[in-house]
Amino acid sequence: MAENNPFPGENNTGHVWDDNLRELKNPPPRWWMLAFWASVAFWVGYAILYPMWPIGQEPTQGVLGWSQMKEYAEGVEQITAKRAQFEEKLAGMTADQIIADPGLKEYTLASAKVLFGDNCRACHGSGGAGNPGYPVLADDDWLYGGTTGKIQESIAAGRKGVMTAHEKVLSPVEVDTLANWAVQMNDTAGAGGSPEGWALFKSKGCTACHGEKANGHVVDLPNGDFVSVGAANLADGIWRFEPGGFESAKHTILYGVNQTNVPGTRDAVMPVWGPDPTRGGVAKLGPEEIKKLVVYVHEFGGGQ
Known part of the structure; x- marks a missing residue:
């Protein structure tokens, strides 16, 4: 070529x-x-x-001795040094005191955002909106109370409410009556409810857990707090288990909540994040981390 x-x-x-x-x-x-x-x-x-x-x-290490882990460790040290002044103050303060201090509250909310994302978001959703089957933290509906003290208890010690399965206790007619009554209470935010439903609610001992007003308060305290066993508020227009309605209410009445050896029972467990006896007293989160989460959850908007 x-x-x-x-x-x-x-x-x-x-x-x-x-x-x-x-x-x-x-x-x-x-x-x-x-x-x-x-x-x-x-x-x-x-x-x-x-x-x-x-x-x-x-x-080979190179003559500068640089590494990504070394750079990361130096960055962590810098951040820790900046946080130290705030962390020292937080250590001696309660959640209520932190909330009353605008500067410390802002720092705590920023610090707890990561904690919530890592440990709570999977169940309670972004911003406390609640994923399906888990409580919403951003409303004013609290099964155990929304004060910082009650939120502290819920996070540190966990919660496991119980409702008896009534499949073998109530007749089908009684179950339907109570389920319809629960729907009426929900639709009217507690202002309604048939006389038959109220009579059955009281005669079957439901007031022992749900309270005389069906609002989940066993005892109302003078400071505005209340004593609760975790029973649902039936008078607030909010369904604990979605999608709500007659069939949902009927299911809960029949099979209860957290019942052993009862197929179909509702599962509703809040894990223990503080010292857990079942793990030899080991905690998933430390006291200061729990305190930050208490402030964070309280400030979603539903805290009392």
Whole structure:
């Protein structure tokens, strides 16, 4: 092919395709060669200064001794130093005192956001909106109370409310009556409810857990708090177990909540995040972390 080069005198290799496509032998532009050798020099310099060549399980360390883990550790030390002034103050304060201090409250909310995302968001959703089957934390409906003290108890010690399964206790007619009554109470936010339903609610001992007003308060305290065993508030227009309605209420009445050996029972357990006897007293979260979460949950908007 080179003998029949149609472009004699041109600085090409003699390789020609499609009549006029050929490979030239011109040198690369000077700027390109300079950039090439500069990149080689950079690579050599990088290999000397930073970790580079794998030797066994570890790379060469480089004359600077730099590593990502070292940089990470230095960053953590810097953040810890900045946080120290706030953390020292928080250690001696209650959740209510933190909430009363705008600066410390802002710091605590920012700090607890990560804690909530790592430990609580999977069940309670972003912003406490509540994932399906789990309580909403951003409303004013609290099974055990929404004061900082009650929230502290719920997080540290966990919760496991119980409702008896009434499948073998109530007749089908009575179950339907109570389920319809629960729907009426929900639709009217406690202002309604048939006389038959109220009579059955009281005669079957439901007031022992749900309270005389069916609001989940066993005892109302003078300070505005209340004593509760975790029974649902039936007079607030909010369903604990979605989607709510007659069939949902009937299911809960029949099979209860957290009942052993009862197929169909509702599962509703809040884990223990403080010292847990079942784990030899080991806690998932420390006291200060729990305190921050108490402030964070309280400030969702539903805290009392």
